[in-house]
Amino acid sequence: MNSPNAPMVRIRGLRKVAGQAVLLDGIDLDVARGEVLCVIGPSGSGKSTLLRCLHQLETFQRGVIEIDGELMGRRLSEGRLHELPEREIRRQRAQVAMVFQSFNLFPHMTAQQNVAFAPTQLGKDSQAAIAALARELLARVGLAGREDAYPAELSGGQQQRVAIARALAMQPKVMLFDEPTSALDPELVGEVLEVMRELARNGLTMIVVTHEIEFALSVAHRVAFLEGGRILEHGAAGEVLTRSAHVRTQAFLRRFNTGVGSQGTAKPSRL
């Protein structure tokens, strides 16, 4: 592990192309330990791709990603970067956890089994310890008593909270959220954001791709605005979201401030 002051995540010159399209065009970004970074931007700007590269679910052509002092997916030797073998990449993936927009819970497993599944497969601890951890995490996201429910028996908000517990069970160094509330009915958004707020308070390092501007304002330490695969602007949440100097950011944010600005709070005001 690196020194406690070094950033948890460092990204330099991250570039990804797919065919003719440039998805990420030289991203430089640091995330400190315990920091919450919100990534905003129009759809197709590369937000999800950035998360997926961080998690090595997708490959990238240029640049480096370092998490907790360890180079992701690459090994540096004699002035060249070499792709790591699959087994190493799997080990690195397990240090990062992702919460998906569409939950992606395993439908044939109960909430408890969903949370316990990966740690059990990876042999992280004894069966009993993992089961106890799973129960504890489900209680932490407000789902005590629903351990034996299957995903189909849970509401969207509950499913996403199981997914968060499932990600926490990996005891990740960084947690990635890919539009975690975009697939939810408006009245269910609040309960998920509340859980995320709690995680932030507990000092978890989080990178959150979101359209919830109020959440970003109240929880994020910093906000990065992405467009066309580049970071157009990034800085303190209040700066970027309320006093942005950038024309593109202003245009993007204006859409949220006209009537749907309070989208995602516990009591939606647009009704």
Add this chain to the structure above:
Amino acid sequence: MTTQMQTIAAQDLNECRNMPVTPRRHPGRAVAGAVVLIFLGWLALGAVRNPAFGWLTVIHYLFNRDILRGLGLTLWLTAVVAVLGFALGTPLALMRLSANPVLRTTSAAYVWLFRSVPLLVQLLFWYNIGYLVPVITVRIPFGPTLLALPSRDLISAQLAAIIGLTVHEAAYAAEIVRGGLLSVDPGLMEAARSFGLSPRSIFRHVILPQALPTVLPAAGNLIVGTLKGTSIVSIIAVSDLLYSAQLIYNQNYQIVPLLMVATLWYIAATTCLGVLQRFIERRYAPGTLAQAGGRKGRGPLGADV
């Protein structure tokens, strides 16, 4: 029929609150049911009365030793071919979905070839392999020959039947398994991958349980088809159920009764397979149509039944 609009005065409408509702009548259903029942009865009567069916002969041969031996061989062939077919078909399906273009193309070519050649033609090919490859040798490359046997001795009629049926079955099994794998939500694979799980673990615990509900009905269908399809091996004189019946009627000329004997056993066997399939589907694919079919109410197409 003319449509007429009914208007009800306000106070009458209030009285309608708790009125009982007389269900609509379906006279057409009763008529259609009666017509079909009469037709079926006529068919059954004809079958019983027609002496050509020779029901007494049927009963006499139903449990004949050679017939039962033939039935045993048919069941054994079906089991072997089903197991080997899926054992070969599953890797073919995985190859087809692989990132490696050589594996992908090889698998596609296999399925294309063995689905294109009629089973009967394949069986004749395997049976006559001796003309194509007269001697089968086992040798160390560029080294001494360890074993050399004439193909005719090595490939018996029964082995030719197993090989021919299996390579044919594998082509269809590969497509069934591929369909099942494609039906799995890619998001689930992604989630499993994101935990750093090994491909083997992901396949075993995430993909397989998700693919089974799609694979099982089609696989059951294929195996029922295989059971009946094995009757084709009678052409290369493998003494399966049909061939055993043929051997008997070639001697006593009771063609129809012995075909009935074979038919009854085929029906009995496929019925057992059907029951087995339902059981397995309930066990491994809960919450799918296998259970919805048993519920009362509307049929799968939303029609009342």
